[in-house]
Amino acid sequence: MRLFRWVAGAASLGFLLACASGASAQDGGSEEPEAGYDKGYFIHGVDGRFALKTNTSLQVQARGLSLDADDGRETRAAFLIRRGRLTLSGHALKPELHWKFQAGFDGGTVSLKDYYLDYEAVPGWLRLRAGQWKRPFSRQQMVSGSRQELVDRSITNNAFGAGRDIGVAVHNGTPDGFEYALGLFNGTGDKAAVTGDVLVDPVTGEGEITGVKIGNVPPVAHPALVLRLGYNHGGIKGYSEADLEGGPLRWALAGSGQVDFDADDDGVSNTKGELDFSLKVHGFSATGAYYGSTVQGSADFTDQNYLASGFHVQAGYVIADHYQPAVRFAQVARDGADNDEREVAGAFSIYFFKHSLKWQTDVAVVTLEGPAADRDDVQVRTQLQLAL
Numbered sequence: 573m574r575l576f577r578w579v580a581g582a583a584s585l586g587f588l589l590a591c592a593s594g595a596s597a598q599d600g601g602s603e604e605p606e607a608g609y610d611k612g613y614f615i616h617g618v619d620g621r622f623a624l625k626t627n628t629s630l631q632v633q634a635r636g637l638s639l640d641a642d643d644g645r646e647t648r649a650a651f652l653i654r655r656g657r658l659t660l661s662g663h664a665l666k667p668e669l670h671w672k673f674q675a676g677f678d679g680g681t682v683s684l685k686d687y688y689l690d691y692e693a694v695p696g697w698l699r700l701r702a703g704q705w706k707r708p709f710s711r712q713q714m715v716s717g718s719r720q721e722l723v724d725r726s727i728t729n730n731a732f733g734a735g736r737d738i739g740v741a742v743h744n745g746t747p748d749g750f751e752y753a754l755g756l757f758n759g760t761g762d763k764a765a766v767t768g769d770v771l772v773d774p775v776t777g778e779g780e781i782t783g784v785k786i787g788n789v790p791p792v793a794h795p796a797l798v799l800r801l802g803y804n805h806g807g808i809k810g811y812s813e814a815d816l817e818g819g820p821l822r823w824a825l826a827g828s829g830q831v832d833f834d835a836d837d838d839g840v841s842n843t844k845g846e847l848d849f850s851l852k853v854h855g856f857s858a859t860g861a862y863y864g865s866t867v868q869g870s871a872d873f874t875d876q877n878y879l880a881s882g883f884h885v886q887a888g889y890v891i892a893d894h895y896q897p898a899v900r901f902a903q904v905a906r907d908g909a910d911n912d913e914r915e916v917a918g919a920f921s922i923y924f925f926k927h928s929l930k931w932q933t934d935v936a937v938v939t940l941e942g943p944a945a946d947r948d949d950v951q952v953r954t955q956l957q958l959a960l
């Protein structure tokens with residue numbers, strides 16, 4: 573909690589000082605701070621010490637599901653705000669001290685997504701980060717939800733994705749060439765939980781929750797260590813899926829590993845690893861990954877048993893700079909016989925202004941193999957996105 577307050581205070585201070593710097597420049601009759609739009613609205617002071625950039629994104633989606641049920645098929649349909657984001661970012665006090673804040677406004681609630689400080693100690697080689705953001709695990713998870721070539725991520729993301737968490741890390745960004753990140757996180761994710769005490773009435777046996785607290789800071793840390801190593805070639809934008817830039821062959825290859833230590837001795841921990849790639853050439857793009865995970869089998873942390881493995885691969889081709897068909901296949905194999913899940917999906921996207929304004933539609937068939945019976949679920953989604 574102290575770390576979170578420190579990050580929040582520092583970022584807020586940077587924003588206020590940026591405004592004050594601009595105001596003082598105007599009052600003194602000197603050159604006004606620069607402002608405009610460059611993949612987001614920005615303003616920064618003339619001395620370069622303070623900068624503020626704003627981004628917003630909105631995804632309005634219509635979704636239909638046809639679920640395989642015991643007595644036939646069950647149909648569901650709804651409109652939803654898949655993602656609504658407000659992002660503030662910039663630097664404060666000096667250009668090397670970066671910060672980012674992102675809030676989510678989807679699902680009918682407001683939630684904190686990202687809030688961190690990032691200090692560039694050695695350009696291209698060493699950056700220090702503290703706060704809340706996505707763990708550096710899995711290219712599919714790390715790609716922004718607004719830069720995907722299908723409507724959403726594959727089934728492997730639910731099975732192996734790391735998600736956001738609070739922690740500290742050293743990394744070097746995503747330069748052309750060698751890429752690395754090493755982070756230590758709480759291990760409990762970014763979702764808020766309700767904690768408190770239960771007072772039980774000895775007569776009725778009914779309980780009353782007292783001392784309720786809501787937060788995403790665990791009473792006991794369950795630390796997760798994450799390591800990511802990779803290589804980027806040809807100036808590839810490896811964390812954006814479609815090849816809207818065009819050009820000769822570019823590629824990226826990386827691997828990630830995560831270990832959740834049983835530091836609280838509750839007998840619950842796991843390890844996971846993955847290898848992923850991204851390839852782009854003259855409008856064609858392909859991405860994919862292979863995953864594996866284990867789970868603790870006894871009170872001994874070293875007793876790790878196989879849990880699941882899986883992979884996904886997808887490809888698309890941008891036609892005339894605006895139209896892209898894409899396909900994807902994914903599979904997750906869990907421990908035990910007849911316990912596999914497969915996804916076959918096809919999509920078509922129209923990029924009016926690249927990822928800033930696009931319309932995407934996809935159809936996916938997800939097959940679940942169970943001990944009793946198999947089932948096939950069909951999902952149809954169409955989504956309009958505005959990202960500024």
